[in-house]
Structure formats: structure tokens, C-alpha cells
Amino acid sequence: MATALKQDDSDNNQPANAENVVVRFAGDSGDGMQLTGGQFTLSTALAGSDLATFPDFPAEIRAPQGTLFGVSAFQINFGSRAIETAGDQPDVLIAMNPAALKTNVDALREGGLIIADEGEFGKRNLDKAKYENNPLEDGSLAKWQLLKLDISALTLEAVKPFGLGNKEALRCKNMWTLGLALWMFERERQPIIDWLKGKFAKLPDVADANIAALNAGHAYGETAELSGDGLGSGHLTTRKVGAAPSAPGQYRTVTGAEALSLGLVAGAQLADLPMFFGGYPITPASAILHHLSRLKEFGVTTFQAEDEIAAIAAAIGASYAGKLGITSSSGPGIALKGEAMGLAIMTELPLVIVNSQRGGPSTGLPTKTEQSDLYQAIYGRNGDASMPVIAARSPGDAFECAIEAVRIAVQYMTPVMLLTDGYIANAAEPWKIPDVDSLEPFPTSFLDKMPEGGLKPYARDEKLARPWIKPGTPELMHRIGGIEKGIDTGHIDYGAANHQQMTEIRRDKVLGVADSIPDQDVALGKAGGKLAVVGWGSTFGPIHQAVRRAVEAGKDVSHIHIRNVWPMPKNMGNLLKSYDRVIVPEMNTGQLKTVLRDQYLIDAKPVNKVSGQPFTIAEIEAAIEENLS
């Protein structure tokens, strides 16, 4: 449970020690809240706290100022113990305008602290946020602590010496706010100052103004606390959040999109292949294209295609020509790629398809998270078109999953779907940097000589994989395509028995991937018992915390987290059948639940949420409670 801020300590000027604190920065989409949150995250990570973040922003790039739908928020949960979710309820809400207050205050823990920029609570902004009265004045926020500061005026004052225009000066508000937050939680300012200097290297005035605002916010905290009055009903005090115990090693913060990109690069290196990445801009997948396009020295070619179909088709062409073809998108784009995935399945070429899932169907909720593309990943193609599916559970896990996807693709000559989601893609967490030497290489071998008995482009190895032959290789000319292939020869073959056999071979090849993956483990708890909570993807955090609390309370509950969604580990059926009940929390209407029922004939019960927000720990706890009683 998120430890409450200890308000009682506020009088003795000693930092309160909190196990974890959840802070949400909320403002207009032009207020720089994502930036503020990102920098606060960096400072927090550098202080050694464990953390998880949840950026939540509108689909509009610059929604009309002050509107409810234009609110952008960034939540961070940090603490001195292991953190696995971005936190159920904020302890502190920093609201930069009335709209930000209105859309976020209900999430705030009762008794939590609101810091509001009262300079933005004029009639116009109140009207836009549909407040009849000023909530800072009318007592409607009584169940929380309220701290009203005219951040706008304080910022303008702080940056006055730098001669910026009013509009530009007000842009420094986020740094002022960040300065205050850094003071509150005793975080270092220096990394932010260094970052600002780098970011505005060509605009030293702007850099200086931002630094001045940052320092002013920090100083305000110090002096305001000393003065001890005039702060409204809330008290401003520092809260010390210590370092979380973690395994020795070198750490950095990483977002899912970064880690996944790094994993793909690592995978290509381990496979000893140059990478070709075909992408088309789509939220929230574009970040992967952006990261990879800067890594040319790793043999990465990126191609921004004319559409989603061209992006995958080009990746298939590159794989055919001997590179590691990769494409990436989000649900709607993945739908467009469907036919080409079938081509990769039919021609048995390696390919990695990354799906950064978002709310659907259709355009759905582009910037919100969901896990509703599992059916699409496992079943979503014409014909019997089986494909391995792997799902990442967290930013750091995305690195390993990406390597695993590459391994399966090249070893089994098959497209592989790698699932992540908007939450993982944007969220940051501290990441223990892997030792490259500990990663096991899986070098690719191409067929480059005429085999004994002649060329058979669809001959099989022990994994049922066919040989990979690069165009340009003398003597091994052959033709492939989407029409059914004759066994071994690969020539066009419409024969009835041939299609039956080839369909079975393609299916068996993918099912055979289960031979090369570890048995399903129990993430927390034990094999067998009353209740298993089974999850996949980014629900790992809340499920794990909820199960931990239940186990600590002496309940018979276990957490099973599935990474290899298709094919599943071979022991999965027996493992699931060793529990009296199985519940499956998912951010969809019950997709893994259906797969488990289908594969193992077990009575898996759905626990579903499709609000575009991650599960809270409390929601999973309630589901556990309900299913144990």
C-alpha cells in the first residue's frame, strides 16, 4: 500500500521517510508536463529509488489551451522498496490549471496534497474547465490538503533578468514546478541543470532562464517552509524517499520503446545479421523507428515507408535478401500488415513484427494503453497462419523479449509477433544494464553451396526450418511466393495432399518453438493451490503487487506471468490445472482467458478493464478477494 505522507512530521523540519510516494504532474498539453515528469524521473533514478512512471497525454498535439481534453499528466511512483506499478493513487497532485485539477483530483488519495498554480485560476480558465466557482476558494477540495501558489507570477519574477517575452517566460513554469518537486523529495538539481544546458546550448538565455526558474522553485520550497505561513491549508515539507535495495550493478532509466529498440539491435548482433527496419509513423510505436534510425553504426537500415503495408513488405524483401527484417506498428497498422504476414509465413522468412498496442478498435484511443490485440496476434490472419507471439511485461523486459523474438525468427524461419503496449512503450523504470558478454549468440547460417542431392529450398532441418538462401548466391537460384509450395521443392503445388501436409508442417514448426523455451514458472507463490492469477504483458506490475500483498496476508494465491503467449510452454496445461481456480486480469474483454480455455479446457475466469488506464493494485486485490471467498 502506498504509504501515506506523514503530515505530523511537518513541524519538526525533519524529512518524513516514506516507503513510496506517488506524484502526478498535470497541466495543459503545452505546459511541458511530460518533460517535467521525465526529468524528475531521471533525478529520482539517480537518487537510487526504484520507480515506475505513467505518462498519460491527449492524442491532440496542442489541444486548445485550458480545456479538459487538453490535459497532459505524468505520474511517477518511487520508493525505497521494489516498485512495480505507477501507483494506484497519487499522494501529490501538481495542477497547473483548473482543467488539470478537475480531470485529476478525483484520483488523489484522500488527504493527499494538491499544489495548484492559482495564477491560472482566472475566470476564463475556470469556464473552460467548467467550474462555476473557483475550487481553490469554495472549500470543495476540503478532503485534500491544498497549497495555492501563483507559480506563473513567481516564474515571471524569477526569469525577469533574462529579458524573455511573457509567453516564453511562462514556458519556464514547468521548471519552477520541477524545482519545487526536487526540493520536496530531496533530489539533485545538477543533472537537470546539465540537461538544460545541453538542450538549449544554442539559446543560452533560454537555458539560463530555465535554470533560474528551477532554482527559484527549489529556493521557494526552502524559504517557504522556514516562513511557515501563508501557504493555504497545505504544509510544504520535504519527504525523503530513500534508495531501494537492488542488485549490485550498473543502472540507467529506460523506457519500453528504448529497451525494445536496444533489444532488437542486440538480437541482430547476436544473430550476426545486419538489420532492416521498415516503419510507418503511428502512435505509440513511432519511438522505436526514431531510436533505431540513429544507430547506423550497428548495421541498422531504417526505412520510413509510404504505408504500413509497404513497411512490412520491404522488411520481407530485406529478409529475403539476407538481412533481419523488422517492422513495427500499433493495432490499426498491424491490421494492414496482415496479408503480408501471411506471405512471410508462406515463404518462411524470418521477420519480427512489433505491436505497441493501444486502445481500439479502429483509431480507438491512440495514446492510451490496452492489451486488446492478442486475438489479432495469435489468430488475426487469413488461412491457417500460425506465428509465435511473445509479450513484454515491462520496459526492461522488452529488451530480453526483443532478443528472444529475433532468435525464434531466425532459428525457425518464421515471422514472430512481439507485443508491447502504450504503457510499456512510454513508461520508464530503472534498468540494470545487461552485460553483453552474458548474452548467448545465435549466429545465422545461410545455405551458400549446392547441397548433396540438389537444391531443395523447402527442405527441413530438425526444427522444421527451411534453408535461408540469399539472392546473389551462385547456383542456388529458386523462386518463392505466396502460392502453396510443393514439399521440399518449393515449386507451385495446388495438390490436395500437398496442402494438407504443408499446412501441418507450418503449424508443427511453430508449435515446435515450445521445445526451445523454458517451462512456465510461477512468478510468485507456488505451483498448485487455491488460486492462480494469470497475466501477460504490462499487467505484470499490479498483479504481482496484489498477489504479494495477498501472500503476505497468508492467502493461497500465486502469480503466473506468460511471456511466450504462442506457443505456450509445454507444462502450462498441467500447471494451470494444479489450481482450484484461475483468474485472468487483462486490459481487454477476455482474450487470454479464451486462449487458455481453448488450449487447456480450464475454467479460466476473466477480470477485465478497458478504460485506457492500467489496472490498479486495489482492483486486482479485489478480484483475488472475490475469488477466494
Place this chain on the structure above:
Amino acid sequence: MNEMTKITTLKDWETDQEVRWCPGCGDYAILKAVQRTMPDLGVRPEDTLFISGIGCSSRFPYYMETYGFHTIHGRAPAVATGAKLANPDLDVWIITGDGDALSIGGNHTMHLLRRNLDCQIMLFNNEIYGLTKGQYSPTSRVGTNTPSTPYGSVDRPASPCAFALGSGARFIARGIDVHKDLTNVLKAAHAHKGAAFIEIFQNCIVYNKDVFEEFAAKKTAASTQLLLADGEPMLFEKGEKGITLDRETLSLKVVDVVDGDWQAANVIVHDVTNRSVAHMLIEMPFGEFPMAIGVLYDDPRPTFEAAVVEQNTQAAEGKKADLQALLNKGQTWTVTEDGPEL
């Protein structure tokens, strides 16, 4: 390029697969023309890649003893782009049709031409969907009666060459399936470094028989075809007629040439690098004018794959592919048994 060194013969380019087009289909003639041309190009089968989409013409790769990829409907240009970027040494030919390249795959055709990927695109235009049994296509003329347009098609056709020019193509040519000059067009296309677009009028004898007969027929060809050659005057009808520029309307017109004195008649000398004239030749309405055949436009500029390779090389220059250093990038901290330190 070394056109004189024949390292292969026609036989080297034929596969053992039975060709399965309808008897009398124009595709047979095109296949032969390509197989006949390849030895003259001095290229090797193993470096050659034929990529097709879907349609009758797209079966083509199966009959070429080269590397071949029969992809999905409309996407051959995209697959070709990936293959060529992955290995710029490959000699890439795209085989497509009017439906494949201009309807379902129009987007990819446009972008391949715009980017100028080095390849040859052979668009077999038969103004019909043959493989799906005869529906009208994006190049079918208004009023085409088909199973899907029993009262005649009402939408106006696309002009493949005008589409190519508008998309930024730097090589545009026209050929006729059974025309002996088709090989010369193929050679010119291959010699062009960049995307070379060839529209081939192909006779679908089952669903759209003889739709090009009015200009393709051999016996009337002299008056219906304007055979273009770079640096040569635009003459037809055995030199008795030519194409000139009407300076008042800034449009082309047909003039009579008396006693072979084409200069006196102001007949235009074909300059393959003249984009404006190429546009006018493409748009000449048949009937009033002959059909322009041969290389209409040829003015190379740097290719896409060369630019990609160059940028990749430059961006990587002086940088080491150190994976560990990449993972360690940004601000890091070390956790020891005693806790974290910056």
C-alpha cells in the same frame, strides 16, 4: 556495363517449369523477349531478381532461371525496395500489371518512382483483370463491358506513363508484347540507372482480345506507331509524316513531310531528356496522332539505394558498433552492496 560480353545464353534463363498462360497470350512473347535480352546485358542469373505482385503477368518469375519472388497483390515495389536496400548489387526487375501497379498497388508504384529505386518495372497493360476472369481495370476505356460492368464502365482510365511521369519517374518507355523492338526498350531500361518504367501493351486474348489492335497491328503499324529514337526526328508513315510543335497553341501536331525534308516541316528531333516533350508524347490522343512507342523519357538522377547507403556510411563513420557502450549510454549509476552512487 558490358553489353558485349555474353556470359549466358537464352537457355540459361529458362526454368524447367511449364509455362501456364493461356495459349496465344501476349505474356509468352514478353517472356521470350526478356529471356532473349538477358544474355545481351552481360549479367548473371544469380545476381538477378524478378519480383512480382499478383495477376497473370506476376507468374513471370517462375519462368526465369534467376532468383524470384512472387509476392502479394500490389506490393512488389515495396518488397523490391527492401530487397534492393538490403543488397544494392542485385539487378531487380519488377513484373506487374495494370491492376497490380495502378489500382491496389498504386501507392507503392508512385513512391518507388519518386524515390528512384534502381530497378526495371515492366507493367503489362492489358486493360483488364485477367486472372479474376475479366473485370474492368483502372486502364480500361470508358464503356468497357465486363462481368462487373455489364452496362459498360463509366470511370475514366489512368494513363500509366502519365502517372509515372507525375510520380517523378526518370525513365519512361512503351513497348508492344509482340514487337521485335521490345528487346531494345528492355536494354535501354536496364542501361538506365534508377527506376525504369516500361508500359507494355499486352494482348489478353481471352478477356480483352485485340484491344490495342488499332495501333499494334503489323500491317497498319507504319501509320499508327511513332517509333521514337533519341536524336532522330519524330517521323512515321514511312517518313511522310512527322510531329511538330504548334507554336501558337504550344501543343503537338502532325505535319506532312515533303520529299523527306523533315527540317523544312519543323519536325521535332527526339531528345529523351526533354521532360515537357515527353509529357506531350505521352498525352497524344491516339487517332489524331500515332501511338508513341519506345523510350519517351530518359534522364537519370541519383538513386534511392545509393543515397541510403551513402547516408548510412557517413552516419556510421568513426563510430564503433559497441553494444555495451550503447546500453550504457546516458546517465547511469552503480549500485554496490552499500547502496547507490552516481
